[in-house]
Amino acid sequence: MPDRNRLSPVLPSTAEDVRAIAPTPETAGRVRDAAMVLAISAAVLAVVDSQGLLTWARDLAPNTVSEVTRLLVYAWHVTMDRFGAADIHPILRNLFRALHDL
Amino acid sequence: MLFPTLDFGLFFLVVFTVGWTLHGSADGRKFFLLACSYFFYGYWDWRFVFLLGGSTGLSYAGALLIERTDDPRRRRHILAASVAIHVAVLGAFKYLDFFVGSLNDLLEATGLERDLPVLKVVLPVGISFFTFQGISYLVDVYRRVMPASRAPIDFFLYMSFFPHLVAGPIVRAADFLPQLKRAAEPGNIRLGMGFLLILVGLFKKSVVANYLSVELVDPVFAEPGTFAAADVWLAAYAYAIQIYCDFSAYTDMAIGLAALLGFQFPRNFNQPYRADSLQDFWRRWHMTLSAWLRDYLYIPLGGSRGGFWRTNRNLLLTMVLGGIWHGANWTFVVWGTLHGAGLVAERLWRRGHPARPQGWLGRALSVAWVFHFVCLAWIFFRADSFATAFTFLAAFGHWGQPAQFLSPFLVTLVGLGFAAQFLPAHWLERVERHFLELSPVEKGLCVGMVIVMINAMAMEGVAPFIYFQF
Numbered sequence: 390m391p392d393r394n395r396l397s398p399v400l401p402s403t404a405e406d407v408r409a410i411a412p413t414p415e416t417a418g419r420v421r422d423a424a425m426v427l428a429i430s431a432a433v434l435a436v437v438d439s440q441g442l443l444t445w446a447r448d449l450a451p452n453t454v455s456e457v458t459r460l461l462v463y464a465w466h467v468t469m470d471r472f473g474a475a476d477i478h479p480i481l482r483n484l485f486r487a488l489h490d491l
Numbered sequence: 492m493l494f495p496t497l498d499f500g501l502f503f504l505v506v507f508t509v510g511w512t513l514h515g516s517a518d519g520r521k522f523f524l525l526a527c528s529y530f531f532y533g534y535w536d537w538r539f540v541f542l543l544g545g546s547t548g549l550s551y552a553g554a555l556l557i558e559r560t561d562d563p564r565r566r567r568h569i570l571a572a573s574v575a576i577h578v579a580v581l582g583a584f585k586y587l588d589f590f591v592g593s594l595n596d597l598l599e600a601t602g603l604e605r606d607l608p609v610l611k612v613v614l615p616v617g618i619s620f621f622t623f624q625g626i627s628y629l630v631d632v633y634r635r636v637m638p639a640s641r642a643p644i645d646f647f648l649y650m651s652f653f654p655h656l657v658a659g660p661i662v663r664a665a666d667f668l669p670q671l672k673r674a675a676e677p678g679n680i681r682l683g684m685g686f687l688l689i690l691v692g693l694f695k696k697s698v699v700a701n702y703l704s705v706e707l708v709d710p711v712f713a714e715p716g717t718f719a720a721a722d723v724w725l726a727a728y729a730y731a732i733q734i735y736c737d738f739s740a741y742t743d744m745a746i747g748l749a750a751l752l753g754f755q756f757p758r759n760f761n762q763p764y765r766a767d768s769l770q771d772f773w774r775r776w777h778m779t780l781s782a783w784l785r786d787y788l789y790i791p792l793g794g795s796r797g798g799f800w801r802t803n804r805n806l807l808l809t810m811v812l813g814g815i816w817h818g819a820n821w822t823f824v825v826w827g828t829l830h831g832a833g834l835v836a837e838r839l840w841r842r843g844h845p846a847r848p849q850g851w852l853g854r855a856l857s858v859a860w861v862f863h864f865v866c867l868a869w870i871f872f873r874a875d876s877f878a879t880a881f882t883f884l885a886a887f888g889h890w891g892q893p894a895q896f897l898s899p900f901l902v903t904l905v906g907l908g909f910a911a912q913f914l915p916a917h918w919l920e921r922v923e924r925h926f927l928e929l930s931p932v933e934k935g936l937c938v939g940m941v942i943v944m945i946n947a948m949a950m951e952g953v954a955p956f957i958y959f960q961f
Contacts, residue, residue, distance in 0.1 A: 411681070411755050416923060418682025420511045422931040423751055426686060427504060429935025430942060437943045445497045481947035489900045 439469040514675040531653040539615040547650040550625035554632040554639035589819030617657035628664040654745040660759040661779040681750040683923040688747030696740035697949035703733040715883035719892035732908030764912040767857035807831035
């Protein structure tokens, strides 16, 4: 194998430039924690953006499973709407649109 | 199935949950990840699953044949045949119509007009990336850098693993296969960096890249001659930021997703627009492609072994071929040639001026010069034809017209994109340390709220990633 460092005047001179960052004792985490983070963040998204969930469900290809999914998602959205949670996402979006249109 | 979509989110939840549930059975987990990766690829177009499988089978069998013999001639022939098939397949899908079109133009120009049929071949997503990985594996086995894999599931998973499959980073078999040999460790994943990279990638793609693309770059590049100088200058800067945010977002998310599944990918970008030389730029931009071009193109061409001028020739050739790799259009050739010529010019300049720029002013001027050179080259990269590129360049002088796109929002996005290049080198690691101090519930709430914010800011719909077309 040729000596890469000597042969390359331009491209990365050391293998470390493209090496992955492996977990260290300080940065290593557990899958159980990652699963909890995924579950909670998915729940936050489902609560705050139930309208987005509804839009997604409406676009599903028509079949029995998607029909049931649509009904469940619709019921979920109605519940979130009743609690006022479904309003959070549109409020944030309008706030951002106002900044965008300045 | 694009990363920033609910479809992909649900897909990943299933992969993560079932994949880690199977961690006790190494083969079961690998087989599951392999099946998911083929499902992910087939979601675009199921017919190309056979192409991916064939390309993988070719590399797997070719490497075994190379390893089986010690005869150097035979080894070389097997390598040449395997690489030739890879290149022929890539060429057929990616360049056939380009060559037929160019030949038609040439025949027309010489008065020998023929209407050679253009086949309008559909480009399989990610073909360049998995072809490059297959070639690098074959060459590494030929060079005896690594042994040929004798585990088909491992090798097929390496080639098709969904986070890197369609737009990189280009992962080497020597880096990835050993990770499959180790038992999956559910207590040892880079959780914090995984989530942070996914969030950073989501923001860069869904907010910065998409707004710049739809509200500024696309309209100006569609008809550059009709816009004011201020619009065209802003669009040139905006495209530099857009392509960085678009492509680095994909690889950030790929690295983050892989990290959550317990795998490590090489990083692909390192604040490229803070480079103070073109050499420095290529150490920071698409780093896995740079390394690939170095090891499998530049060095076989002779590298730096033939003296100053031969090195320059090899450098120029490598960059021109790197340009062609990006797409079947002469504008990509010009983009690669500009970078190659720039690198050669830089080496010539250094010969007479060995000292690097001194002081903050010298460095700032160097960074500004390199950034503007890169922006100039991006114009050819983005333009669909030379006519568009030259009209765009001419429009830099349209100072009499009123600007249409100079809104605070777009200027801020471009400014933010550029300012992000000058964040401290390990800023994300610092954020990671703080993130890791939170409890899992707090982490989940943080991640969820950031996704909600990004979702609220994002444009409607999801634009495909620029590098999917390569």
